[in-house]
Amino acid sequence: MPDSASRPPQRVCVIGAGSIGSLLAGHLGQICELWVLTRRADHARRLEDDGLRVSGKSDLRTRIRATSDTTQLPPFELGIFAVKATDLEPAAARLAGASPEATMMTIQNGLGAEEVVARHGDWPLISAVTFMSGNRQSDVHVEYELDTATWLGPWARTGTSVETVREVAALINASGLHAEAMPDLVPAQWSKLIFNSAINGVAALTELPHIAMYGDEDSPAALGWVVRKLIDEGKAVAAAAGVELHEDPWEMNRLAVARGETHSSDYAHLPSMLEDVLARRPTEVDFIAGALVREAAQHGLEIPLTSAVHRLVKGKEASWEITRPQLQEVKL
């Protein structure tokens, strides 16, 4: 998508059809030619045959194109990597050399996704963080749960223009999802990183959904005390890295549990890392708490509670005796 052209992308490729990928594909497929690149061939076949159903906050049935074979993908103008952070490296490697004219967008949790993709192509990159959530009901059906926004910004190192980011945000908004373009995404990315590091880590270890207890710091051993301490450690790292946060992650936590409570008394959003734990899948902890630990070390900071959470989640993963070959070294 050359910067000079002001027309919106006509052909979009979503890489990965988990909850977030399915939400993007199901909505964007309403207004442009949408391709999904899947890992499994049978998944692609079902998407081609049945289309994609979105329920919950939207009610859509979307015809899309899908393949698990990169060579079958036509050139596209916008690519969105919607795989988990743990699967990004192989996904980006598969796209190497594809659609050199495209703009690529990363939407992974944590830090470092842009660097991973940049190793496999010279595409202009858009950074994104999303606060929407969905529950994948099947290969061809996703429930749109939280209809909160996705924030986009240019990744400075590839010189992506703010104009391009605005066009992509406009496209997402036109599809029925919510997006906001920002001149610099780093503050928002870090706000979410710090929020996620605390909430997902605590959820993965306690197996508690994100409930009011996360905001309760009344007693010394209250869960909210740990959440607050973890967030304070993250804020100290951000300060050392010279990042001004977009929002205070502690306020994000308070609002999230309060919003849930007005919505329904037994509001119980399952953070994605808890979903991974319950399904005994590898978690994104290396990219979230682990990313903060690495950043802290670069600035000579110690963040003992975040380190403890990172180590405990790694220990928990090890207790499942994971045999799938996806435990490659994380290089960021």
Added chain:
Amino acid sequence: MKVCIVGCGAVGSLFAAHLAQVDKVEVWAYDVVHDHIEAINHGGLRVTGNADLVGRVRASTDSQAIPPCDFGIVATKSLFTRSAIEATAHLFADGAVASVQNGVGNEEVIAEHVERVIRGTTFPAGHLVEPGVVNMDTRGDTWLGPFEPKPAAMEEVTRLAEVITAGGMNTKALTDARGAQWTKLIFNAATNPIGALTGLTHGRVCELTSTRRLVSDLIAEGCAVADALGIILDSDPDELVDHAAKVAYEHRASMLQDILAQRPTEIDALNGGIVSFGADQEIPTPLNQAIVALIKGMEHSWTQPG
């Protein structure tokens, strides 16, 4: 001599059955679990595993049915210390009461109800096989000493240690038993919750660099509190951890067993004890505090729908 075991679970049963081997000792047991109490009264209390014996023990769920005793040995989970001693304190109006429970803080609760208290730490472990039968999983020493704020006489402590030893469980009387207690406390607080939070056996916790380092960080906080209290540890908890990794590789920490069975844990007496003694001494213990909160969160997760 009359001794009443207060809380006749696995550890309490080991003490009861061994003490009953000593001629001059009359052993009573108080517990709230009916079928175990009935089986003990019916056929005696049997120990299997690392010991093979049957003890004649009089047991009751009603403390009014038990005569005044010279000694009490409290062996409940620390969660039940208060209710157990409230129910039995009248038996010890003229006696001394020892705790052989996990963690710290139990003697303080006992001392609210009893005048002469003995601090205790025990290493033998077991599990109930069926009503009336306990398996002794591991042997080990027991240490007893006067609990300073409301101490039993040293002569009493020695007398109790001698009869337990005579029954077949080696027990040492010390003027200061805090070193033994805190060594075990720090060891347990650094390993038990890591097993519980990760699901790893003790050996695996020690094998993985990430969890082993966390164990050492937790030990360091516990040692700082012990140091501020002027307690000299019996041995280096880090060395105990590595030793246990060799001899108990497959061991699932009792707290992990509690978590898997969705039973409340002893976190308050372990890491919670380090946190509260640390607060008194103005020694920060943030890691232990975080561990308490995470384990409590885990306990709360069982109440969630679905």
